[in-house]
Amino acid sequence: MQKIAVIGAGYVGLVTAAALAETGNKVLCVDSDTEKIRKLKNGAIPIYEPGLEKIILKNKNLKRLLFSTNIKEATVSAQIIFICVGTPSRHDGSADLSAVQKVAQEIARNMKEYKVIVEKSTVPAETGEKIKHTIEMNNPGGVAFDVVSNPEFLREGSAMHDAFHPDRIVIGVESERAEKIMRQLYKPFKAPIVATNINTAELIKHACNSFLATKISFINAISNICERVNADVEKVALAMGLDTRIGKEFLQAGIGFGGSCFPKDVDAFIYLAAQKGYDFELLKAARKINQERKDVLLKKIEEALWIIKDKTIGVLGLSFKPDTDDIRSSVAIDIIKLLLYAGAKVKAYDPKAMEKARSQLKGVIFCANPYEVARKSDCVAILTEWQEFRELDLKKIKKLLRQPVIIDGRNMFEPQQMHAMGFVYKSIGRRRK
Numbered sequence: 001m002q003k004i005a006v007i008g009a010g011y012v013g014l015v016t017a018a019a020l021a022e023t024g025n026k027v028l029c030v031d032s033d034t035e036k037i038r039k040l041k042n043g044a045i046p047i048y049e050p051g052l053e054k055i056i057l058k059n060k061n062l063k064r065l066l067f068s069t070n071i072k073e074a075t076v077s078a079q080i081i082f083i084c085v086g087t088p089s090r091h092d093g094s095a096d097l098s099a100v101q102k103v104a105q106e107i108a109r110n111m112k113e114y115k116v117i118v119e120k121s122t123v124p125a126e127t128g129e130k131i132k133h134t135i136e137m138n139n140p141g142g143v144a145f146d147v148v149s150n151p152e153f154l155r156e157g158s159a160m161h162d163a164f165h166p167d168r169i170v171i172g173v174e175s176e177r178a179e180k181i182m183r184q185l186y187k188p189f190k191a192p193i194v195a196t197n198i199n200t201a202e203l204i205k206h207a208c209n210s211f212l213a214t215k216i217s218f219i220n221a222i223s224n225i226c227e228r229v230n231a232d233v234e235k236v237a238l239a240m241g242l243d244t245r246i247g248k249e250f251l252q253a254g255i256g257f258g259g260s261c262f263p264k265d266v267d268a269f270i271y272l273a274a275q276k277g278y279d280f281e282l283l284k285a286a287r288k289i290n291q292e293r294k295d296v297l298l299k300k301i302e303e304a305l306w307i308i309k310d311k312t313i314g315v316l317g318l319s320f321k322p323d324t325d326d327i328r329s330s331v332a333i334d335i336i337k338l339l340l341y342a343g344a345k346v347k348a349y350d351p352k353a354m355e356k357a358r359s360q361l362k363g364v365i366f367c368a369n370p371y372e373v374a375r376k377s378d379c380v381a382i383l384t385e386w387q388e389f390r391e392l393d394l395k396k397i398k399k400l401l402r403q404p405v406i407i408d409g410r411n412m413f414e415p416q417q418m419h420a421m422g423f424v425y426k427s428i429g430r431r432r433k
């Protein structure tokens, strides 16, 4: 059993706190947002993440997971302190690390004995060195400490599964003492541990997210060519993925990657590379392909409806991916804004994200279910691949629509079946009828 503090109760912080409490540690999770902490103390979970609520409530009841707004209390009581605060993008694409610095200063000022300070937020390479320097500058008593980089690889929507079954755990450590403590902490997770220096651990995170984002842009570029030569991107992805050197994950063509990680992390890596004198053209191209995905979808709507102005467009899916209520950098939200700008009326439905979308999408009519979205709309556009949409009564949808048009940005249905049912069905990178 270790005493742990997790600073930052966002996605990464809450999942980390829950997973470490579940494996028997005593965890104090801290956030400066008093309202969020008040809710968590009352058992209300601020985000929708399958399985998270159950584990938080269980460990809260067992008193292994506590919540606080007080970093001082957390620093004094814990030996291992995880920094999980936000690192948003600045206008130039670089990461805003002011929250990380503030937390490091506060930890340093309150340290009375040896601490392991673990950087888990996604940060640019060399941030560990800056954290170390900040702590040294604010720790006049010279208390011993180690900084560790321990990048997170969990995905929203399957975060609990990913937390308990990681493919690997990366620890950037520069002392035997810290390495021993981290290996001990992660023993129950039974995953391979890659131990390296701090800069390498930070670079692993950059490399993984950028590679996955590039893989998505690659298949989306292939889908553009498929459309031009009457080939099927789903079959191309299937056959590519069966080659074990390529692997089948992250080859789903669609409207592009969104979320709080890939767009921001790609920007930050391009920025970091440029600062170090390297023009990362490959990653810039991946970003450009991703930015163009919205136009690809809008063009499909235009092809089907001709004029967008004054048409009613039904949208299914608002979150940046299924099984989450997160709409940060969601491509669906961007597409809706473009449709509104073009003069369309938009009706929308999402199983979990409507609450969060409401404030961003003024003028959109939010519906209670997909059938309300379809009623008297000129087409339905599917922008997030929720399981619920796979199970739709398509005959009913067809009857409710003004014209039987479905634009599928996530390739959820079989084109032949849709055509046989009488739909004008446009999806991504698939063969023409």
Ligand code: UGA
Binding pocket: 122, 152, 153, 154, 155, 156, 157, 209, 212, 216, 249, 250, 251, 252, 253, 254, 255, 256, 257, 258, 259, 260, 261, 262, 320, 321
């Ligand atoms: C991503 C990484 O997958 C995690 O490993 C990492 O820990 C996380 O970022 C992070 O840095 O915090 P996440 O953003 O939660 O996780 O979601 P993903 O499942 O990676 O999806 C990102 C976007 O790519 C979504 O918009 C999704 O729709 C899109 N995507 C994904 C595709 O368009 N095609 C695919 O084949 C896969």
